[in-house]
Amino acid sequence: MDxxxxxxxxxxxxxxxxxxxxxxxISICCCLFILFLFLSELTGFITTxxxxxxxxxxxxxxxxxxxxxxxNISLPNLHCELVGLDIQDEMGxxxxxxxxxxxxxxxxxxxxxxxxxxxxxxxxxxxxxxSTHSATAQPxxxxxxxxxxxxxxxxxxxxxxVHGAFNALGGADRLNSNPLASHDYILKIVPTVYEDKNGKQxxxxxxxxxxxxxxxxxxxxxxxxxxxxxxxxSPITVKYTERRQPLYRxxxxxxxxxxxxxxxxxxxxxCIFTASEAWKKIQLGKMH
Numbered sequence: 001m002d003x004x005x006x007x008x009x010x011x012x013x014x015x016x017x018x019x020x021x022x023x024x025x026i027s028i029c030c031c032l033f034i035l036f037l038f039l040s041e042l043t044g045f046i047t048t049x050x051x052x053x054x055x056x057x058x059x060x061x062x063x064x065x066x067x068x069x070x071x072n073i074s075l076p077n078l079h080c081e082l083v084g085l086d087i088q089d090e091m092g093x094x095x096x097x098x099x100x101x102x103x104x105x106x107x108x109x110x111x112x113x114x115x116x117x118x119x120x121x122x123x124x125x126x127x128x129x130x131s132t133h134s135a136t137a138q139p140x141x142x143x144x145x146x147x148x149x150x151x152x153x154x155x156x157x158x159x160x161x162v163h164g165a166f167n168a169l170g171g172a173d174r175l176n177s178n179p180l181a182s183h184d185y186i187l188k189i190v191p192t193v194y195e196d197k198n199g200k201q202x203x204x205x206x207x208x209x210x211x212x213x214x215x216x217x218x219x220x221x222x223x224x225x226x227x228x229x230x231x232x233x234s235p236i237t238v239k240y241t242e243r244r245q246p247l248y249r250x251x252x253x254x255x256x257x258x259x260x261x262x263x264x265x266x267x268x269x270x271c272i273f274t275a276s277e278a279w280k281k282i283q284l285g286k287m288h
Contacts, residue, residue, distance in 0.1 A: 022269065022276070027265070033261055034257060044245060045250045049243045050240050052238060052241075053239050053241070060193075063203070069121055069153055070117075071119075071150070071151055072116045073147070074107060075145070076111070076146075076147075077145055078144065079112075080106050080110075082113075082135045082139055083115050083132070084097045085098040085115065085117055085130055086129050089124050093126070096133055097133075098128075101119060102117035123233055125230075125232045131224070132226075133226070143180075144179065144181065144227055145175045145179055146183075150167055150170050151167065152166055152205075153204065155204045157202060164238075165207060169185065180215055181214060181215055182225045183225075187230065187231040188209075188232060189234065190234045190237075190238060191234070191238070193238070193239040194239075195239065195241045197242045
């Protein structure tokens with residue numbers, strides 16, 4: 001049996017092929033079109049895509065039921081000796097004047113204070129608040145006007161493709177509020193997982209916030225303002241995953257682009273050539 005019978009790439013006889021200017025123009029356009037699509041697909045192949053999904057679970061089971069919190073807040077009209085952080089929750093924790101991993105920086109020649117703290121909370125509803133409760137002597141008229149520079153939970157995610165409320169209270173300005181007013185920030189914390197291309201996971205938390213302002217009195221009739229952060233956790237977890245297009249899919253797409261483009265171009269060229277030949281015959285018929 002002749003090996004030529006197995007040749008699937010049959011050769012077109014030379015007398016059936018005819019180069020034309022139209023074919024040349026179409027060929028050039030095809031090459032440019034293929035180059036454009038190739039570069040577009042190459043960009044998509046190189047670019048990392050971030051997809052997200054939702055599910056019900058506690059993603060960070062190795063945390064021991066704790067969430068790390070980072071707080072940075074300025075109180076320009078309250079002395080550092082009066083500023084304190086209190087933490088309490090539904091597991092019975094009640095800590096007044098938390099000082100671990102925190103510092104107070106005097107502002108305005110000692111008149112005000114900036115509090116920066118790193119602490120952890122339990123994964124149960126609770127609150128932490130900035131107040132004068134831990135001070136040995138309570139001021140007569142404490143001024144709780146403030147600016148929140150940062151309030152975040154878990155790992156810091158600095159990922160360009162992820163836009164979320166990881167620091168929803170950052171930049172909150174309450175300098176023009178009533179100095180004796182208390183502030184309630186009600187937070188709904190949403191666990192968030194980010195998994196990179198290598199499978200490494202980072203655990204953070206987004207949150208929504210609602211707030212109200214009011215004047216609170218003690219049982220003695222004294223005004224004792226505070227800045228409350230009341231939180232609860234959502235059972236829904238948001239997961240972001242980095243993905244890159246598989247190589248086989250990229251190759252398949254490129255082959256489809258090249259084959260499809262030349263097939264369509266061949267059909268188009270054939271139609272133009274047939275129409276041109278028919279027009280020539282009509283013109284010759286008119287001359288005779």
